[in-house]
Amino acid sequence: MRDLSNDPIEHLIALLAKTPGMGRRSARRAVLKMLMRPQETMLPLAEALTEAARAVKPCETCGNLDARSPCGICRDPQRDRHLVCVVEGVADLWALERAHAHRGLYHVLGGLLSPLGGVGPEDLAIQPLARRIAEGGVEEVILALPATVDGSATAHYLTDRLKPTGVAVTRLAQGVPVGGALDVLDEGTLAAALRARRPV
Numbered sequence: 001m002r003d004l005s006n007d008p009i010e011h012l013i014a015l016l017a018k019t020p021g022m023g024r025r026s027a028r029r030a031v032l033k034m035l036m037r038p039q040e041t042m043l044p045l046a047e048a049l050t051e052a053a054r055a056v057k058p059c060e061t062c063g064n065l066d067a068r069s070p071c072g073i074c075r076d077p078q079r080d081r082h083l084v085c086v087v088e089g090v091a092d093l094w095a096l097e098r099a100h101a102h103r104g105l106y107h108v109l110g111g112l113l114s115p116l117g118g119v120g121p122e123d124l125a126i127q128p129l130a131r132r133i134a135e136g137g138v139e140e141v142i143l144a145l146p147a148t149v150d151g152s153a154t155a156h157y158l159t160d161r162l163k164p165t166g167v168a169v170t171r172l173a174q175g176v177p178v179g180g181a182l183d184v185l186d187e188g189t190l191a192a193a194l195r196a197r198r199p200v
Helices: 008-017 024-036 038-055 090-099 126-134 149-165 187-195
Strands: 080-087 104-108 140-144 168-171
Touching: 008 024, 024 038, 080 090, 080 126, 090 104, 104 126, 126 149, 140 149, 149 168
Parallel strands: 080 104, 080 140, 140 168
Antiparallel strands: none
16 A cells, blocks of 8 residues: 655645645645646746745734735725724635725734633734724724624624724624525524615
């Protein structure tokens, strides 16, 4: 039987299989495809991974990932500096940027409050957010947090924490998605949509 412990192909498959959205079968297919043209795919990918690992770091202001700190969003003079959108993680920030819906700044918490998971306020980037607001200029904080128990608990905590500062604290609307049919939505989504109704 072949010893796979030192096999570079199996090692690469195992590493790729650990990445999100990539199971062992998908990793095997990707490795096979790359091995067919290593000069065109594998070597540039290896160089890009090495460069990203060395250069990319969290932004000292908002927590976004970028090769420079402050990041490109924080440095952008076209951004509305009166608006700060608070998100759970960098993936949420990137999703909002893809939607081109927010032209203000961001603040990445790095997680959500979770008493059962042992995550308290001191484990999140709440203090840096409070400092940013204390420095002045911020007029509105938008809480773009998930509609989960932990997301709601974090939103309530931040609302209470920020209320004395005088900034407006808003939260993303929740409810029926664009193109969504009512009969396939869960009861919680329908209830949220009814509570968030507005005049037309």
